[in-house]
Amino acid sequence: MDAPASTIIDTHRAVETPEGVELNLRLAGPVVRFYAWGIDLLIRLAVYIVLGIVLGILSIGLGNVSAGLFLVAVFLLEWFYPVYFELKSAGATPGKRRLGIRVLRDDGTEVDAGASVIRNLLRAADFLPLFYGFGLAAMLADRDFRRLGDLAAGTVVVYREQTPLPDTVPEAPPLAPPAVLTTAEQHALLQYAERAGELSPERAVELADLLQPLTGERGETGRRRLLQYANWLVGRR
């Protein structure tokens, strides 16, 4: 049996569903989240500018009503822009969507209104003392990169796509491995096969020799054997 994912030192978080299976979420770190925030900031600034121009023109007829509307809009954008998009489009503001990340509750389900509002109101605390200082400190101290708002709301930010294993194993006549391999061992073998083309032939053979107990072969034959196993593992028959 594999080691449970939670013991791996990695940016994965294992979540157990009510059905008793474990799911892996890939957590998003501070840098990608900062970029997403930057994109959202630019979008908001663009909206302010457009709104300013439109309401500026309308103020000829509306007078200071447009100033009031502008302030209300600023208030809503400041506090509820992320809430709106996190609820509307599966936990992702436009910036997060662009970078392929999203907000989930820490049980792996979609973020709900309460959680989204909490994490975005507490943004005010994360932002202190300067430019998300406390938020960054909390993210670095937490295993799951959660800022204060995430901790209170019980949310995590994860990558949207569980990237499928790439299908770039070089073709070879498939052959079943002589023993049952664990999932981790299969992954190692597949990664070897994918990188086989980039390795120098000598290095590829050297690595393949390590698996002589499995293949029963050394040298070039052993290397080819591993590629055959890999082909079998990706389902070629």
Added chain:
Amino acid sequence: MKQDAFVKRHAGDWERFERWLAQAGLKQPPETVQQEAPDIPHLYRRLCHHLALARSRHYSAHLVDRLERLVLAGHQRLYQARRASLAAVAEFVGRRFPARVRAEWRLVLLAALVFYVPLAGTFAAAWHDPDFVYSLMAPEQVARFELMYSDEGQKKLGRLRASDDDFAMFGFYIRNNIGIGFQTFAGGVFAGLGSLFFLAANGLFIGVVGGHLVQAGHAENFFSFVAGHSALELTAIVLCGAAGLRLGAALVRPGPLSRRDALRLAARPALEMVYGAALMLVGAAFIEAFWSSTQAIPPAVKYGVGLAGWGVLLLYFLLAGRGRAA
């Protein structure tokens, strides 16, 4: 069972689930699943079973990977929170909010003390000592407030301030006051200290301005302006502070829970108070912009309405939503 046989036997199920995921999209509320695809939950549970089998039998990584992605997508589609409805809002205003405030009365009392004691202190100090105000505020700021509430300022306000200016002020109050409320709440995550700070700071500021204006002889102008919205606005700030203190209390005294879990559990009830306070601040902004600034209404009427507001609010928090089943 060999992997090939396993795939052959169950691939139909997986493809059906994939098709459902693709066409169901995100917009479809979970309740409709029951009507339109009643066997999907069952199919999903079978899929979970397949994933567990595939893992324990060490089937190929590609197969496990595919099943994992299907289960994760299904998990997120099938387990969703209920959306808010209009009835839920009415239920919130009529029962949950006042009940929540009553349940948290100790923190509300603490927040009120931290807010009103400095307020009363600086009010009294600035009333008796004309120079006290300058120890807390810049002279230009004081001059602006004095002008605003002087008779000339009020006349100007009454004559010139048109309804469009009222609306501009409405926007200002929304942004400024609700922002202060949210900030006071958020500060609670620092063991409550941020909330205590904002409560006390706002208390000091409001008190010193009021006291100084009374000292300067603008009592009637000042009180007739603030009377109308005072109940909603001051109470809402106190409630935001109490909500922040709820977060802080969870961190200071987590009880048998870890601090992390205690914070999470405290955030939901705290948020109820913030929602309620935000609604109150919207109401306060309306009154402040369109009623408090009107010069046509005699001060006596404004005092009466203001006092009535405090009375109604007190009754609301004491009585609303009592005696009905939870």
